[in-house]
Amino acid sequence: MDLREIWVYLSGSPLFSLILTLVAYQVGVFAHQSMGRSPLVNPVAIAVLLTAGVLLAIDMPYAQYFEGAQFIHFLLGTATVALAVPIAQGWHLLKGRFAELGLALIMGGVVSVVSSVGLASLFGLPLELVTPMLAKSVTAPIAMGISESMGISPTLTAVYAVSTGVIGAITATHLLNALGMKDWTARGFAVGVAAHGIGTSRAFAVHPDAGAFSSVGMGLHGVLGALLLPLVGPWVVKFLAT
């Protein structure tokens, strides 16, 4: 039996990438749970680092990996549609608060875009590293779609979005305490707007009301971002390029 031949067959089949991705994520989830769900141990970050590490170690080109992993990737669109369910369920919480939540969402979204793009260009980052910042506070599946439609790297957008979520989940409790925020709904909403999905799972771990408002904040930011960023984005890119 020739092991090499078996390896050549396996590495060319989608099965290898699928197993690698699922196992890496499971390891991440396990580590997260065994560390008392600490925001410092993020399952997605662990899964990405592990998978990337294996690819580099066995010298497998990313395109070959993605050929198999695309089956997981495809479900992103379906999962985006599924976000309608938590928004619909949180809808009654929003009644009578549309004005203040809408204003907070827009302000948060604008600050996120302006501060990241502004600071990144101030630091002299190359343009292709600045533009994925535009959508980074939007939940990753939507952010990638937005970036792709503007010709910006969806990969870097996903990496920025995941990092943003992780940083937001780690810092949220300290920041919101320092600001003297006592209302769980307001705390949750702020986390969802700034740190989307990863922030939301952190919010759910802290308080159910915070979690519910966080998922609504994330969902609304996703929709608003998808509607407005394609209009504003190209203008910003053009401005930066000159």
Place this chain on the structure above:
Amino acid sequence: MLKGLIILMLYQGAGEIVARALSSPVPGPVIGLILLLVSLLWRQKTDPDLQVVASSLTAHLGLLFVPAAVGVVSFLPLLKGHMLSIGIVLLVSVLLAMATTALVLKRRSVTKPAE
């Protein structure tokens, strides 16, 4: 399980069709999200099967962007030397965005008379 998945994919498909027909810059799945949201709010209840599929998908949302994020390996040469700046930008930006959102809500609830 199956029914929920079919509902989601039909809305996703409808979103893609609308996006293409209008050559909309808004991604198809987001249009699908909006269409599904409207129908859920209209009918005032969620199919239990859809509920099951939607919560399992959103619970493991993180898994779904692993394949794309792993693409960072092909950007390593470009990212080299910029990691620290990117980290600072992301940190400052997320803190500012969160603080802004929170403070707008705090201000509004302070100025609003107590209910």
